[in-house]
Amino acid sequence: MYDRLKGFRDFYPEEMAGRRRAMDAVEASAARYGFREIDTPALERAQMYADKSGDEIVEEMYSFEDKGGRHVAMTPELTPTVARMVVDKGQELSKPIKWVSTRPFWRYEQVQQGRFREFYQTNVDVFGSSAPEADAEVLAVVANAFVDLGLTSEDFEFRVNHRDVLGGLLATFGDDVDTEAGIRAVDKSAKVEPEEYYDLLVDAGLTRDQASQLDDLLKGGDLDEIAAFAGTDRVREGVENLRAILAVTEDFGVREYCTLSLETARGLDYYTGAVFECFDSAGEVSRSIFGGGRYDDLIESFGGQPTPAVGIAPGYATLTLLLQRAGVWPEGEEAISTDYYVLQAGDVREEAARVARALRERDHVVASDVAGRSFGAQMDYADSINAETVVIVGERDLANDEVTIKDMETGDQTQVPVEDFPGDRQRPTYDDFA
RNA sequence: UCCGGGCUAGGGUAGUGGUUAUCCUUCAGGCUUGUGGAGCCUGAGACGCGGGUUCGAUUCUCGCGCCCGGACCCA
Numbered sequence: 001m002y003d004r005l006k007g008f009r010d011f012y013p014e015e016m017a018g019r020r021r022a023m024d025a026v027e028a029s030a031a032r033y034g035f036r037e038i039d040t041p042a043l044e045r046a047q048m049y050a051d052k053s054g055d056e057i058v059e060e061m062y063s064f065e066d067k068g069g070r071h072v073a074m075t076p077e078l079t080p081t082v083a084r085m086v087v088d089k090g091q092e093l094s095k096p097i098k099w100v101s102t103r104p105f106w107r108y109e110q111v112q113q114g115r116f117r118e119f120y121q122t123n124v125d126v127f128g129s130s131a132p133e134a135d136a137e138v139l140a141v142v143a144n145a146f147v148d149l150g151l152t153s154e155d156f157e158f159r160v161n162h163r164d165v166l167g168g169l170l171a172t173f174g175d176d177v178d179t180e181a182g183i184r185a186v187d188k189s190a191k192v193e194p195e196e197y198y199d200l201l202v203d204a205g206l207t208r209d210q211a212s213q214l215d216d217l218l219k220g221g222d223l224d225e226i227a228a229f230a231g232t233d234r235v236r237e238g239v240e241n242l243r244a245i246l247a248v249t250e251d252f253g254v255r256e257y258c259t260l261s262l263e264t265a266r267g268l269d270y271y272t273g274a275v276f277e278c279f280d281s282a283g284e285v286s287r288s289i290f291g292g293g294r295y296d297d298l299i300e301s302f303g304g305q306p307t308p309a310v311g312i313a314p315g316y317a318t319l320t321l322l323l324q325r326a327g328v329w330p331e332g333e334e335a336i337s338t339d340y341y342v343l344q345a346g347d348v349r350e351e352a353a354r355v356a357r358a359l360r361e362r363d364h365v366v367a368s369d370v371a372g373r374s375f376g377a378q379m380d381y382a383d384s385i386n387a388e389t390v391v392i393v394g395e396r397d398l399a400n401d402e403v404t405i406k407d408m409e410t411g412d413q414t415q416v417p418v419e420d421f422p423g424d425r426q427r428p429t430y431d432d433f434a
Numbered sequence: 435u436c437c438g439g440g441c442u443a444g445g446g447u448a449g450u451g452g453u454u455a456u457c458c459u460u461c462a463g464g465c466u467u468g469u470g471g472a473g474c475c476u477g478a479g480a481c482g483c484g485g486g487u488u489c490g491a492u493u494c495u496c497g498c499g500c501c502c503g504g505a506c507c508c509a
Binding site: 110 | 499
């Protein structure tokens, strides 16, 4: 026996059915908004991440030297790759660019709930629009997909904030305030004791009183009050932008899934505007489901034209947990279903093959014996794959030019003339012949 | 990297310093040469790995690995 590598998972059919359904829902939703699918390499030059990603990501990379002496890395995230792709094509691509991509990523991290070393996510990005419609659209793509999967506003919420509101507010407390540290402190506020939170803010350069003021303003959640308190254009514009985004989510019909959350910060440094984070409303999935946000400076930092960008990237490890806890994850027959099992009894290969082919031409899932098994064993198997209908093609019936149609739910069965099956019917069942 | 809790057939479990390691389930075959979801029979299948203590270790001990949580960090 060989061990599976820690943090890498096998997906057996039943679980894969749920994953397929989830991935299809997100991709189909993106497609309905006109996002185009792209695919990207699993390996990139490690230098790209060393230059563009944070130290944490670089330390967690699966990287090695290939046979040509190149220092390469298994992609730990998609954003640098798509940024590279946008820059590569230069002016050739008409804006806005709307791309979607589902694929695995790799990070050498500690394995725990909802986090693995190989993980799949769907990245949904818009390049070339700084309008609030773009931010709202990526939120809407994911919200629509979640609703399609059976989730409701009881199950999840998108917390929306803006870097210019939070960062701009921090900046008004003094020139020597480290806004990045302040943002990280705010990001932690829900997790740590108030004392520790205040200490972190003080470390970022605020006074004790300012920390208290900031806490009150954020908790109050009044955008007008914050804009008035800060009195800077940056905060005022951030507030306007945030309101505009939320207003557009109304147009998309997904406003109810979005919550203004001034304490949502996101760890990544490259976000420049709106930031979003998805949470389990019930609080049972302890970590954020996924995040996203606006990164208007990244393309330029890759050497391209200044190009605003916004993206969101639901990951399937945490989404699976959310779906399971909401009771909308396929189990049993929902996961593994079979329309027909064509059972062979005796030397009936030709006729059984004809029946199976006819049903497959009608686009049904049709299984038949490929192991020379006994009647009882085939029946057992048909049951185990949740066959809805069993078509028994047997020597005895065939002697009368008949086959037997059996409803596996009720156990009812009846003989039908072999030339009448499937006949003109698109999806013949026992009930058609009873 | 750190902190808990675990590890006995595919899944769930009982148990023991000493003959052939328990039971349920599962899987294969049969009872029934043409009927699954009930029953019975037969068979398959396990002490995570390595060192130590011991005449003897699945059991005690140490280390490692893996699993499940959590911290840090993040998606």
